[in-house]
Amino acid sequence: MSRGPALIITEKDNAARRIAEILSGGTADAEREHGVNVYKWGGKRCIGLSGHVVGVDFPSEYNDWRDVEPVELIDAPIEKQPTQQNIVSAIRTLARHASNVTIATDYDREGELIGKEAYELVREVNEDVDIDRVRFSSITDREVQEAFDNPDELDFDLAAAGEARQVIDLIWGAALTRFLSLSARQLGDDFISVGRVQGPTLKLIVDREREIDAFDPEDYWELFADLEKADEGGFEAQYFYRDEDGNEAERVWDGDRAEAVYEVLSGTDAATVDSVNRRTRTDSPPAPFNTTQFIRAASSLNYSAQRAMSMAEDLYTAGYITYPRTDNTVYPEDLDPEELLEAFLDDRTFGDDAEQLLDVEEAIEPTAGDEETTDHPPIHPTGERPTRSDLSEDEWEIYELVVRRFFATVADDATWEHLKVVARVAAATNAAETDIDELRLKANGKRLVEAGYHDVYPYFNQQETHVPDVEEGESLAITETRIEDKQTQPPRRYGQSRLIETMEKMGIGTKSTRHHTIEKLYDRGYIESDPPRPTMLARAVVEAAEEYADQIVSEDMTAQLEADMQAIAAGETAYSEVTAESKEMLQRVFDELTDSREDVGDHIQKSLKADKTLGPCPESGDDLLVRKSRHGSYFVGCDGYPDCTYTLPLPSTGKPLILDETCEDHELREVKMLAGRKTFTHGCPQCKADEADEEEDLVIGECPDCGSEEGGELAIKRLRNGSRLVGCTRYPDCEYSLPLPRRGEIEVTDARCDEHDLPELVIDNDDDEPWELGCPICNYREYQADRNGSELETVSGIGEKTADKLKTAGVADVAALKDADPDALAEEVDGVGADTVRNWQADAD
DNA sequence: GCAAGGTC
Numbered sequence: 037m038s039r040g041p042a043l044i045i046t047e048k049d050n051a052a053r054r055i056a057e058i059l060s061g062g063t064a065d066a067e068r069e070h071g072v073n074v075y076k077w078g079g080k081r082c083i084g085l086s087g088h089v090v091g092v093d094f095p096s097e098y099n100d101w102r103d104v105e106p107v108e109l110i111d112a113p114i115e116k117q118p119t120q121q122n123i124v125s126a127i128r129t130l131a132r133h134a135s136n137v138t139i140a141t142d143y144d145r146e147g148e149l150i151g152k153e154a155y156e157l158v159r160e161v162n163e164d165v166d167i168d169r170v171r172f173s174s175i176t177d178r179e180v181q182e183a184f185d186n187p188d189e190l191d192f193d194l195a196a197a198g199e200a201r202q203v204i205d206l207i208w209g210a211a212l213t214r215f216l217s218l219s220a221r222q223l224g225d226d227f228i229s230v231g232r233v234q235g236p237t238l239k240l241i242v243d244r245e246r247e248i249d250a251f252d253p254e255d256y257w258e259l260f261a262d263l264e265k266a267d268e269g270g271f272e273a274q275y276f277y278r279d280e281d282g283n284e285a286e287r288v289w290d291g292d293r294a295e296a297v298y299e300v301l302s303g304t305d306a307a308t309v310d311s312v313n314r315r316t317r318t319d320s321p322p323a324p325f326n327t328t329q330f331i332r333a334a335s336s337l338n339y340s341a342q343r344a345m346s347m348a349e350d351l352y353t354a355g356y357i358t359y360p361r362t363d364n365t366v367y368p369e370d371l372d373p374e375e376l377l378e379a380f381l382d383d384r385t386f387g388d389d390a391e392q393l394l395d396v397e398e399a400i401e402p403t404a405g406d407e408e409t410t411d412h413p414p415i416h417p418t419g420e421r422p423t424r425s426d427l428s429e430d431e432w433e434i435y436e437l438v439v440r441r442f443f444a445t446v447a448d449d450a451t452w453e454h455l456k457v458v459a460r461v462a463a464a465t466n467a468a469e470t471d472i473d474e475l476r477l478k479a480n481g482k483r484l485v486e487a488g489y490h491d492v493y494p495y496f497n498q499q500e501t502h503v504p505d506v507e508e509g510e511s512l513a514i515t516e517t518r519i520e521d522k523q524t525q526p527p528r529r530y531g532q533s534r535l536i537e538t539m540e541k542m543g544i545g546t547k548s549t550r551h552h553t554i555e556k557l558y559d560r561g562y563i564e565s566d567p568p569r570p571t572m573l574a575r576a577v578v579e580a581a582e583e584y585a586d587q588i589v590s591e592d593m594t595a596q597l598e599a600d601m602q603a604i605a606a607g608e609t610a611y612s613e614v615t616a617e618s619k620e621m622l623q624r625v626f627d628e629l630t631d632s633r634e635d636v637g638d639h640i641q642k643s644l645k646a647d648k649t650l651g652p653c654p655e656s657g658d659d660l661l662v663r664k665s666r667h668g669s670y671f672v673g674c675d676g677y678p679d680c681t682y683t684l685p686l687p688s689t690g691k692p693l694i695l696d697e698t699c700e701d702h703e704l705r706e707v708k709m710l711a712g713r714k715t716f717t718h719g720c721p722q723c724k725a726d727e728a729d730e731e732e733d734l735v736i737g738e739c740p741d742c743g744s745e746e747g748g749e750l751a752i753k754r755l756r757n758g759s760r761l762v763g764c765t766r767y768p769d770c771e772y773s774l775p776l777p778r779r780g781e782i783e784v785t786d787a788r789c790d791e792h793d794l795p796e797l798v799i800d801n802d803d804d805e806p807w808e809l810g811c812p813i814c815n816y817r818e819y820q821a822d823r824n825g826s827e828l829e830t831v832s833g834i835g836e837k838t839a840d841k842l843k844t845a846g847v848a849d850v851a852a853l854k855d856a857d858p859d860a861l862a863e864e865v866d867g868v869g870a871d872t873v874r875n876w877q878a879d880a881d
Numbered sequence: 882g883c884a885a886g887g888t889c
Contacts, residue, residue: 048888087887094883101882109883120888146887202885209884217883224882231884349889361888549886 040133044082045154047141049073050353051175052084055140058180070126081130085141089120089127090153092202094210101223106214107626110619114203116153124157131158137167139190140183144411145601146546148191149198155190174358174413176370196611197601204597204618205232211622212588215629216577219637220644228573228640229560230581232597233545233553235589238562240538242570242578244530251526256287257294259301261477262516263459268504270515273459273477275301284478287522298519300461300472307459307477309510319450321489322496323365323405324414325441327547328540330360333437333495335533339430340566341551347434348415351427355420357438361548362412365405371413373400373446379419385436389443389492403445416442443492450488455481455503459512479503529567542591543598561647564693564710576643580636584629587621645675650694650721651704656680660704662692672721684721685757687778689714699723716778724758736784737794739764740813741772748772750794750812752782762812774812775819789814 044059046052049072056064056075064077075082094112098104118124131137137158139151155167168187172179209231217227259275275297279285288294325333327345334344348360367373377400380390393400405414417439424432457479481503484490490498506512530538536550545553557563562574570578581589603609629636648661650672658676665671670692672684686692690711697706699720707718718724731754739748741764748766755761759778764770776782780799787796789811797815799807809815845864847853 050888085887086889089887091886092884099882106883142887150887198886205884205886207884211883213883227882229883233885346889353889546886548888553885 039135041076041079041081042136042138043130043134043158044080044138044140045127045151045158046082046084047147047150048086049084051140051142052082054175055180056080056082058175058177059184069129070122072123072126074126074130079135081134083123083126083130085123085127085150085154086120088150088153089118089123090116090157091119092116092199092206094206101214101218104214106211106218107623107630109211109214110207110622110626114206116156127154127157128161131165132161134158134162134165137162137165138184138187139167139169140172142411143171143173144409145194145198145605147411148194149202151190152192152195152199171410173410174368174370176368178370179368191605193607194605197604200604200611200614201597201601203615207619208232208588208622211626212581212585215626215633216580216636216640219633220640221637222640222644226561228577229556230577230585230588232588232593233539233549234556234560235581236542236544236591236594237535237539237553238557238570238574239578239581239589240535240542241530241557241563241568242575244527245570245575248526248529253523253525254289255291256289256522256524257291257298258286258520258522259288259294259298260518260520261301261307261461261514263307263477263479263512264515265504265506265510265512269502271479271481271503273307273457273479275475276478277476291521294519296472297475298517300475301514302517304461305514307461307512307514309506309508309512310458310460310476311456312506312508313454313456315454316485317452317454319452319488321403321444321447321449321493322441323403324367324416324445325438326363326365326405326407326414327361328363328536328550329365330415330438330441331536331551332533333441334434335531336495337433337437339434341532341536342555343430344434345551347431348438351431351435351438354422354426355418356422356435357417358415359412360415362409362414363407363547364409364412364414366408366414367402367404367416367445368413371402371416373402376417376419376442377446379421380417380439383421385424386439386443389440393443393446393492400446437495440493440495444489447489447492449486450484450490451486453483453485455483455505457481457503457506461514529569531567535568542594544591544594572643572646573640576640580639584632584636585625587625647694649675649705650707651698651702653680653682654702654722655682660684662686662694662707684725685755686721687716687718687757687759689778690716692718718758725756728754728756728758733765734784735765736762736812737792739766739770739772740792742766742770746770750774752776752784774816776812777807777809780807 060077064075141147141151169190170183172183213229262270264270276284331341351357377390380386459477587593600614650660653660653674656676663673670686674680674682690709693708695706702722733751733753735749735751737750742748748764748770760776762774764772780801783798784795792813794811797809
């Protein structure tokens, strides 16, 4: 029998650390095993996995896509291989002599599977050791103690349900992905992928685009009047009528009718109040944050799903908020709202709100959502507080959102007062002859009577609409009338957060993967821009799937799989039965698909080309396409190459996006360059090249490099790819150049820089204050200095403030930091020790 | 170089 220490295995390092702390009463020490943290106390060791540390895949002889028919993957063997070698080795080392092993992975299906993976690793090296399983929904003293006092067994059926999912996803995904990629000859980086989750997600986007394409706008009119109560100011009221069903309708679908009504309305100067309706509405605070609702709230602050999650993960790792991947919207019983509020009492930002929230008579009863799960609590602050300077501005904004959401869930209802006024207008006697003798106007006012939770959670709209107190029978003056012609609008595209919400509703993907799936669609060239729009490639892939493998773009596949997994977990079906059935279904898909390989491939290839096509080549009439050079830069080239060698340059920054707008002169679609915050519209590449060819270089001074010897001069130049620079007139013999901003009119002023004898430049952007760039050489030097500063911040442990201090001490960049003498530098910079400098230097290497 | 699911 093994008599070594007992081993506890958790799903992640963070959980291992906290569980060790709880079970050891804070006495656990950290040591390293194969580079992995192990927490040690008494006769115990605790180690964290990193989610799945083994993965399923086909044996290596199936690796070559061209050598293996995709259909062969259906019956190919599947292996489990370690994917995190260091953790697997550490587990093996620790398990070999363990006296007991406890699996403490997350309390959900995937956690059970991850637990089983750990179980198998342990069994490989230790056949006899007892392996038990503990389950807890949040890592708190009470839950963890209780779980470890009552250990349970691993649920192999539940884990098998997860394994069925793994295998089915792999086989369907790999076989169909390879088939599509091979059929369209898209191998290497540009393969064409499909899968159980990305398929339906993509179809969702494509379907919406189809609706938009098919949309036929309809004209309608709306009529408004400004009403005024003496001394109380005016308010806007809108014309309405009763439609066939007796409902209030504002849109007038008939133009003549609208004109007739408008004639009556504009010919009248008073309206009589017909009815006044007041009602009070309670506006309850929102439920606690799950991942989806958190992403939605962050998106209203203009963060992408991906970015919001990555910041939440950082805040979690730093200990400021709880685990950000959760479906749970009900706080666990362990969470004591009063205690958590108290943690914020002395906080500069949140103290007053916390105090106000605690100042109530009864016990605080937090809100709760519909979903209660067993794995993690809703996202909330831990009570461990960062100061503003510990976080970047964006991180702070996200942290504040999480804190305030928690505040909102323990705050009071808000109360609104709604006021609806209906007024009647009688047709004036001089009105043109119509069948209209009376029409009605309505106005809806709302006022926030009790701000309630809005006081601590200012992210929701609290806009009030003012409608004055009026009484029935009262006469109001009509001060102005308006008729507006409008059109019905096509349905809106899904934004990222709406997409994630819809995926959740359809039951596809998980809290941890939905935002990744959307990123994947971008990476694969299926969607572009934000809100995402599908490419022609995406349409072709969805069309091909709809015809031959509808399952892979249907949400039903997940629903069916979910049902099968439930059955496996309940012991009603076997893993082998479910996977065999799924394989048969895929086999039938391939029976149909194989004969259509060429058709499918042609269609996809045409769409791929359409996604790159700008318009006709002026020389050959073939298509001009956006292409990528061997060096990775983009340019415009002719599809007739090599017979036609016509090309146009594109800007060197960013990834080109082809817009719908077409240049009338050249029949070429315009191009936008996507480069994060530096995204800009390039326009028609032919126009840009022509402009540069016509524009003469503007000489502004002598070239500092070759001016005195060769007589080179500095000039403002425009390149054919649209960018501008200050360069030497002797180019390419002299390569001296300085950058200029891409946008804005460049003005050369009379002021001159004494040091460099160059004119000072001003950049005039239409939408901005003109920017005084100054002497281009001075400007470039400042820019370099700045860049070196931010370069210092790439060293871990150096923030903006420290970088500033270092620069003051004469350490301008990373190279200088590496050369610095640690002791001397520590002398010079406040609050920095020599060891810290040595750490930086080590990190910089 | 395929999926989706964990985690970082």
